[in-house]
Amino acid sequence: MIEREQVLHVAKLARLGLSEEEVERMAGELSGILEHVDRIGELELDDVPPTSHVVELENVLRADEPHESLDRDVALAQAPDPVDGAFRVPSPQAEG
Amino acid sequence: MTDMLELTAVQAQEAMASGDFSPAEYGKAWAEAAAEDELNAYLWRDGNGDAEAISVEEPSLAPVAVKDIFCTEGVPTTAGSRILEGYRPAYTSTAVRRLIEAGAPVLGKTNMDEFAMGSSNENSAYGPVLNPWDRGRVPGGSSGGSAAVVAGGLAPWAIGTDTGGSIRQPASLCGIVGLKPTYGAISRYGMIAFASSLDQCGPLTRDVRDAALMLSVLQGADPCDSTSVGLGEAPSLPDREDLRGLRFAVPSELARDAIEPGVREVFEATLARIEQLGGEIAEAPLPHAEHGISAYYVIAPAEASSNLARYDGVRYGMRSEGSGDLIEMYETTRAEGFGSEVKRRIMLGTYALSSGYYDAYYGQAQKVRTKIASDFSAAFAEFDFVVTPTSPSVAFGLGEKTSDPLAMYLNDFFTVPMSLAGIPAISIPAGLAEPAGGGPRLPVGFQIAAPAFAEQKLLAAAHALEGAIGFDARPEGVRG
Amino acid sequence: MAELEAVIGLEIHVQLATKTKMFCGCELSFGDEPNVHTCPVCLAHPGVLPVTNEQAILYALKIAAALECEVAPRSIFHRKNYFYPDSPKAYQISQYDIPIASNGRLGDIRIHRAHLEEDAAKMIHVGDSGRIHGSGASLVDFNRGGTPLVEIVTEPDLRGAAEAAAWARLLRETVRQLGVSDVNMEEGSLRVDANVSVRPAGSDELGTKTELKNMNSFRFLERGMEAELARQRELIEAGGTIVQETLHFHPEDGTLHPLRSKEEAHDYRYFPEPDLVPIAPTEQMIREARESLPELPAARATRYEGEMGLPQDVAALLAADPETAGYFEQVAGSASDIEPRVVANWVTGELAAALRQDGGEVTAAESKVESGALALLIGMVQEKKISHGSGKTVLATLVAEGGDPEAIVEREGLAQISDSGEIESIVAAAVEANSEAAEQILSGNQKAIGVIVGAVMKETKGRADGGEVNRLIKKQLGL
Numbered sequence A: 001m002i003e004r005e006q007v008l009h010v011a012k013l014a015r016l017g018l019s020e021e022e023v024e025r026m027a028g029e030l031s032g033i034l035e036h037v038d039r040i041g042e043l044e045l046d047d048v049p050p051t052s053h054v055v056e057l058e059n060v061l062r063a064d065e066p067h068e069s070l071d072r073d074v075a076l077a078q079a080p081d082p083v084d085g086a087f088r089v090p091s092p093q094a095e096g
Numbered sequence B: 001m002t003d004m005l006e007l008t009a010v011q012a013q014e015a016m017a018s019g020d021f022s023p024a025e026y027g028k029a030w031a032e033a034a035a036e037d038e039l040n041a042y043l044w045r046d047g048n049g050d051a052e053a054i055s056v057e058e059p060s061l062a063p064v065a066v067k068d069i070f071c072t073e074g075v076p077t078t079a080g081s082r083i084l085e086g087y088r089p090a091y092t093s094t095a096v097r098r099l100i101e102a103g104a105p106v107l108g109k110t111n112m113d114e115f116a117m118g119s120s121n122e123n124s125a126y127g128p129v130l131n132p133w134d135r136g137r138v139p140g141g142s143s144g145g146s147a148a149v150v151a152g153g154l155a156p157w158a159i160g161t162d163t164g165g166s167i168r169q170p171a172s173l174c175g176i177v178g179l180k181p182t183y184g185a186i187s188r189y190g191m192i193a194f195a196s197s198l199d200q201c202g203p204l205t206r207d208v209r210d211a212a213l214m215l216s217v218l219q220g221a222d223p224c225d226s227t228s229v230g231l232g233e234a235p236s237l238p239d240r241e242d243l244r245g246l247r248f249a250v251p252s253e254l255a256r257d258a259i260e261p262g263v264r265e266v267f268e269a270t271l272a273r274i275e276q277l278g279g280e281i282a283e284a285p286l287p288h289a290e291h292g293i294s295a296y297y298v299i300a301p302a303e304a305s306s307n308l309a310r311y312d313g314v315r316y317g318m319r320s321e322g323s324g325d326l327i328e329m330y331e332t333t334r335a336e337g338f339g340s341e342v343k344r345r346i347m348l349g350t351y352a353l354s355s356g357y358y359d360a361y362y363g364q365a366q367k368v369r370t371k372i373a374s375d376f377s378a379a380f381a382e383f384d385f386v387v388t389p390t391s392p393s394v395a396f397g398l399g400e401k402t403s404d405p406l407a408m409y410l411n412d413f414f415t416v417p418m419s420l421a422g423i424p425a426i427s428i429p430a431g432l433a434e435p436a437g438g439g440p441r442l443p444v445g446f447q448i449a450a451p452a453f454a455e456q457k458l459l460a461a462a463h464a465l466e467g468a469i470g471f472d473a474r475p476e477g478v479r480g
Numbered sequence C: 001m002a003e004l005e006a007v008i009g010l011e012i013h014v015q016l017a018t019k020t021k022m023f024c025g026c027e028l029s030f031g032d033e034p035n036v037h038t039c040p041v042c043l044a045h046p047g048v049l050p051v052t053n054e055q056a057i058l059y060a061l062k063i064a065a066a067l068e069c070e071v072a073p074r075s076i077f078h079r080k081n082y083f084y085p086d087s088p089k090a091y092q093i094s095q096y097d098i099p100i101a102s103n104g105r106l107g108d109i110r111i112h113r114a115h116l117e118e119d120a121a122k123m124i125h126v127g128d129s130g131r132i133h134g135s136g137a138s139l140v141d142f143n144r145g146g147t148p149l150v151e152i153v154t155e156p157d158l159r160g161a162a163e164a165a166a167w168a169r170l171l172r173e174t175v176r177q178l179g180v181s182d183v184n185m186e187e188g189s190l191r192v193d194a195n196v197s198v199r200p201a202g203s204d205e206l207g208t209k210t211e212l213k214n215m216n217s218f219r220f221l222e223r224g225m226e227a228e229l230a231r232q233r234e235l236i237e238a239g240g241t242i243v244q245e246t247l248h249f250h251p252e253d254g255t256l257h258p259l260r261s262k263e264e265a266h267d268y269r270y271f272p273e274p275d276l277v278p279i280a281p282t283e284q285m286i287r288e289a290r291e292s293l294p295e296l297p298a299a300r301a302t303r304y305e306g307e308m309g310l311p312q313d314v315a316a317l318l319a320a321d322p323e324t325a326g327y328f329e330q331v332a333g334s335a336s337d338i339e340p341r342v343v344a345n346w347v348t349g350e351l352a353a354a355l356r357q358d359g360g361e362v363t364a365a366e367s368k369v370e371s372g373a374l375a376l377l378i379g380m381v382q383e384k385k386i387s388h389g390s391g392k393t394v395l396a397t398l399v400a401e402g403g404d405p406e407a408i409v410e411r412e413g414l415a416q417i418s419d420s421g422e423i424e425s426i427v428a429a430a431v432e433a434n435s436e437a438a439e440q441i442l443s444g445n446q447k448a449i450g451v452i453v454g455a456v457m458k459e460t461k462g463r464a465d466g467g468e469v470n471r472l473i474k475k476q477l478g479l
C-alpha cells in the first residue's frame, strides 16, 4: 500500500509537480499495480543472476577522434531562455 | 494497370524498377492518400514545404510513415508529448537515415502514445488514433498511428517501436503485419528512448515480404549505438510455402480462459493450419512468462523515469511560464508537459529504483527476466518457434480501459515476455473475430517468436503461414 | 583525554586529457566561448546514445597501473540520477559497484578505487533573472559537460593536513608524468575533496567525517584540512559531536561553511546504464598500459635513496620533478667519480639558487648550464682546484652565459692557490694583523677564527681552500 507521504516523496525525487487530486489518485493506482507486481517477490530467485542486458557485447569503443560540434545558434535554437550564448535557468537557492 | 496503391511495397518497388510508373507519380498518389487522414493518425505530413531535410533525391522504395518517436532533422518530432511540442531535432535517427539512403521518402510522422507508453494510443497529447476498422475503437498502441495508416490505406508501410508489444499489438488490432526484431538488430540512435534495454524499432506492413524488405533496409550495427549488432546478413525476401519439419511450441501455461472466445477460435484454427502445412504443434513449459507483466512494469518504468528526466525545460522543449526557482521550474514544467500515463510510469519507476526498494523491485524484476529468457532458451532447444495469440482481445472501445491502468497493462500479456528475452516476434493477421461484447468482426493477430537473430527463419515461416491463411479482409472503404 | 589523531581520506577527480569527450566526439576545451563544443549527445537531446571513448579507457588503465590497482575483468557503467542544470541527462554516467580499478596504493597510502565518469557542465550565477524578484539566474555552458574523469578514492590512511597535501602533490606528479591529464587545480583539471575526521590516537574506529570541497590549490587544501581538524578537535574536546556534512572552503578568509542541507536526502537511484556494454580490458590493453609507464616519482625516489644514497627529502624533491631529475642523472652520469649525493646537493641547492637569482624563468634542464659543464665544475671543487665560493661564482657565470667552467676559472683567475708556502705567509700576516682574534682563539673562542679566515680570503680573493686555511691558522697558533 502506497501512502500519500510516499507519493509526495517520490514525486519530489522525480521533480514532478502533482495536484492534490493527482496525489490521491496516484496513491491508489500505484498500490494496485504494485500489489500485482509484488507477486514476483514471492519467487525464489536468490541464486539467479540479474539480466540488465540481452546483448552479449563488450568493449564497444569509439576512437578518440573529434567530430564537428553544433553551431552554437543551432545548439541554442530550441532553448526556452537562451542568453549570451548560454542556457539560462532560474537559480537554485543560494548555496553555502 | 492496377491501382498503384493496391500494391505491396515489394510489388511497387518492382513496378517502379521496371518502369510501370515513376516514383514521383507513386509518391504523389500516396501523399494524396495520406492527406485524407480522418483517423488522427498523422501528426505531420510531407508536402507542406518544410521537409527539405528528409527528401530523397532518387526514390526507389515506397514512401514510409514514421512513428513520431524517430528524430528527423528539422521536422517536428514530439513523441506524442506536449513537452516536445514544436521541437525540431538537430539530427536524424539512424533508422530514418537508412530508409532515406535506401530510397524511401518519409511520407509523414505518425501519432503515438506519449513516449510510447500505452496499448491503445489514447495517451497521445494530440488525441487518440481511431481504428480504421471501427472508429469507435482503439488501434492499439503505442505504434497505433503507424498501424492505422497502413491498415487504413494512408501509407504503404510504416516503422514503429516495440518495447513490450507496441508494434505487434497494434498490428494485431489493425489486421496487418508487425515485426519486433531481435534486440540490437536495428540501431536505436535517434529513437526517443522509453525503456532502453527493451526498445526496438521494427516494420508495420501489409504482408510478411514487405516486413522482410523493410528489415533488410533497417538492420545493421551502428557506431552511434553501442548495443546494436545487426543481423549479420540482411534478410532476403521469404518464399517458403510449407512448414514441414518445423516445430511450434504453445506455452503449456497459456491462459486460454483469459483470451476472448473469438480470438481463441482464430488461434486454434491457425494451429490447425500450421499442421496442415506440415508443421508440428506441441506444448512447452514457459513457467515464468506469467510474471512477465510484473517484471516489465518494473523495468520499463524504472528506465523510463531516468530517460525522461532530461525533459526539464532547460535546453529544448517546453518550459512552464512563470516558474519561480529552479525546483519549481522543474516541477511545473514536467507537471504541465507530461500526460497522466507518463506521470504514472515515472512515479512507478522512481519508486522502484528508490533507496530501500531497488532489490525488491528492480533487482527482482531483472532476475525474473533471466528466468524468462532461460525458459525460452529451453523451449528453443526443442522447438523452432513459440506461438501465442498476439493480444488477448480484438480492438476494444475508446475509453473502455482508460480508468483501469492494470487492466490496460494486461493487454501486453503475450507480447512482453519476448521483449524481456530480447528475441524476435512477429504478429500476422490470422482472421476476424467478433468482439466479446458483440459487434462487427475485427482482426485477430497470431504471434510467432523465434530465437535471437533467427529473423530469416521467422519470416519464412510467417510467410508460409500467411499464404495459407490468405487474410484479405480490409476495413470498409480501404483498397487492398 | 587521549590525543585526537587526524584521519583523512581524499577523493580526487582527474580530468583526462583526451581529444574528445567521454561519450561523444566533441572536442575538449578550456576557456572557449560558452557552448561551442556541444552536440546532440552532450546536450542530451531526445534519442541520443553515448559511445565510450577508447582513449579514456586506456588512460584509466594507465592510472590503474601507476596506482598498482587490480583491474576489473568486466566493469560496467551505472546511471546516477539527479536533477541539476549542469547534468543535461539528469543522470551522470559513472561507475558504481564495479569500478575499472580498485585496491591499489601510492606510497604508503592505499587506493580504495578508481572509476571512470563524465564531468558536469559549468554554471555561472548571473544575478536577477527578472522572473521573480531576487531569485537570481544561472547560465549553463556545456563545453565542459561530458569531459572524461577518473575519480580516485583513497582509504582513510592520511594522518594530518600536511601529510595529505604532500601525498596529493605526489599523486598529481604521478598523474602528470603519465601524460593523461593536465592536473591543473586552478583550471579544475585536478579537483581534490577531503573526508576529514578525528579519533583518539591508537583507536581503530572511524569518527564521524565531514567532506571538504572547493579547494583549488594545494595550499588551500592544506589550510582547509587544518581548519577543519582544529574545529573538530575543539568541538570534541568541548564535549560536542561532529555532524556529517559537506563543507565549502572559502580561501579568502580561510573559513568553512556548510552547504545548505538539501530538502531530501540524496537518493541517486543508481541502476546499470542500459545504453552501454561492459568494459572488459584485454590482456593486451592492460599489458600496454603497464609497459607504457614512465618511472614514476615514488619508484624514482626509492631508487635515488637506495641505489644512489640520496637523503629522503632530496630524493623526493628530485623525483617529483622528472625534468630536473633527468638532468640530475645526466650530471651524475658524467661525473661518475663524484658521489651522487654531492651532485644532488649542487642541483637542488647551488644550481637552483643560481637559477632563482637569475630570474627563475628556466629549469635546470632548459638552462645554459650543460650537464657536462656542471659535472666538471663540481669535480673542480671536489678536487680543490677551486674553492667552493669560486665554484658558486663560476656557476653564476654559467647560468648567465653558459660555457666551459675551466675557461671561466682561467679567465677570472679563480684557480685555487696551491702553493702552500704562499698561503702560509698570507696566514702568518693575517694572524699578526688580527692579534686580538688570535688571543680569543687561544683562550677557547673557536668562533673568532672566522675573522682571520675572512682576512685570508679577502687577501686571496677567495682562491684559498677554506679547510686548508683553517688548518694553517691553527698550526700558526700552535693548536
Ligand SMILES: [Mg+2]
Pocket: C117, C151
Ligand atoms: Mg564523482
Ligand SMILES: [Zn+2]
Pocket: C021, C024, C025, C026, C037, C038, C039, C040, C041, C042, C043
Ligand atoms: Zn558532444
